[in-house]
Amino acid sequence: MTADLSLIRSSFAAVQPHGSQVTAYFYDHLFAHHPGVRPLFATHLDEQRDRLWAALGALVVNLENTDTLTGMLQNLGRRHAGYGALAEHYPAVGASLIATLRHYAGDAWTPAAEESWAAVYDVISSTMIEAGKAASN
Ligand code: HEM
Structure with a gap:
C-alpha cells in the first residue's frame, strides 16, 4: 500500500470534531451523485449514519494490524x-x-493525504468485495 498512515490518521482526526455534520455531508454527497444507491439504504438513516464513520475509525486504528x-x-x-x-x-x-x-479536514488535507486515502480505500474495498463475492457464491 503506498499510503502514509500518519497522514491517514491526522486527516481523519481533523474531521472528527465536525461530528454528525460529517456523515450528513457524506450521505448527501453519495445520494446526490449516485441516486441509484439510495434505495439500498433504510428510509430513516439516522441511526445508521454514524456506524459507517465509527467503522472507519476502527479500521484506521487497525491499519497496521x-x-x-x-x-x-x-x-x-x-x-x-x-x-x-x-x-x-x-x-x-x-x-x-x-x-x-x-x-472537513482543513489544512490536514494535502495531495499526499488524498493519495494515501485512495490507496487505503483500494485495500478496504477490494477486501470487502472479495469477501462479499465469496459469501454470495
Ligand atoms: C469503506 C467502506 C464501507 C464501510 C466502512 C461501511 C460501513 C458500514 C457499517 C458499519 C454499516 C452498519 C451495519 C454493519 O456493520 O454491517 C453499514 C451499513 C450499510 N452499508 Fe456500508 N460501508 C462501506 C461501504 C458501503 C458500500 C460501497 C455500500 C454500497 C452502496 C454500502 C451500503 C450499506 C448499506 C445499504 C447498509 C445498510 C444500511 C441500512 O440498513 O439502511 N456500504 N456500512
Missing part, C-alpha cells in the same frame, strides 16, 4: 453483500468518502 484489519473487512464485506452492495458501488462510496474528508 493486518490480520485484525482483514478480518474486520471480510466480515463487513459479507454483511454488505446482504445489503445489496455491488462491486460497482464501491468507487461511488469511495469518491464520497474522499470528498467528505477533503471538505
Whole structure:
C-alpha cells in the first residue's frame, strides 16, 4: 500500500470534531451523485449514519494490524453483500468518502493525504468485495 498512515490518521482526526455534520455531508454527497444507491439504504438513516464513520475509525486504528484489519473487512464485506452492495458501488462510496474528508479536514488535507486515502480505500474495498463475492457464491 503506498499510503502514509500518519497522514491517514491526522486527516481523519481533523474531521472528527465536525461530528454528525460529517456523515450528513457524506450521505448527501453519495445520494446526490449516485441516486441509484439510495434505495439500498433504510428510509430513516439516522441511526445508521454514524456506524459507517465509527467503522472507519476502527479500521484506521487497525491499519497496521493486518490480520485484525482483514478480518474486520471480510466480515463487513459479507454483511454488505446482504445489503445489496455491488462491486460497482464501491468507487461511488469511495469518491464520497474522499470528498467528505477533503471538505472537513482543513489544512490536514494535502495531495499526499488524498493519495494515501485512495490507496487505503483500494485495500478496504477490494477486501470487502472479495469477501462479499465469496459469501454470495
Ligand atoms: C469503506 C467502506 C464501507 C464501510 C466502512 C461501511 C460501513 C458500514 C457499517 C458499519 C454499516 C452498519 C451495519 C454493519 O456493520 O454491517 C453499514 C451499513 C450499510 N452499508 Fe456500508 N460501508 C462501506 C461501504 C458501503 C458500500 C460501497 C455500500 C454500497 C452502496 C454500502 C451500503 C450499506 C448499506 C445499504 C447498509 C445498510 C444500511 C441500512 O440498513 O439502511 N456500504 N456500512
